[in-house]
Amino acid sequence: MKREEILRYLPVGIFGALTTTVIHDIGIRFGFWAVLKASYPLYEMLPYFYGQIPVLIMWIFKFTNGRVGLFYLVNAIIDIGFTYYFLNTFLPKQGLYELVGITPLGVWFINMMHATLLYIYQKLQEGELGAKLAAALKTPVPSSALSKPLFARKQRGDQD
DSSP states (O other): OOOOHHHHHHHHHHHHHHHHHHHHHHHHHTTTTEOOOTTTTTTTHIIIIIHHHHHHHHHHHHHHHTTTHHHHHHHHHHOOOOOOOIIIIIIIHHHHHESSSSSSSHHHHHHHHHHHHHHHHHHHTTTTHHHHHHHTTTTOOOOGGSSSSSSOOTTTTTTO
């Protein structure tokens, strides 16, 4: 991935990691799933949340940007594999994780809602959603910190 693409999709990757952590903790609190054993010396699923999740989110956005149908199709396929194979088969066999008060279909539905939240966040980040909403409501375009680039690029000849 090019540097510009990394900078473009890094905010949604970080946001995805943070929201995944919140979803995981809420699921434990409401008894949807249980962590049976931590992988020493790591606490629960943190390496997955802050390692794989942001990278996977960034790559999905890179390859599906601007094509919402493809975005949902790719997420649906990945989430089916994640939910039915990884969470419902692999981790329970290892004695690490178990779905308790929710079916794999319920987890898949939560993942698809999470994908929707990430898509909305990315469109806000890029300023597209705010402009469309303002045009529909016939109001000025909202200017927020979300629509500004993460890092400003200096042009040749710019002085500090």
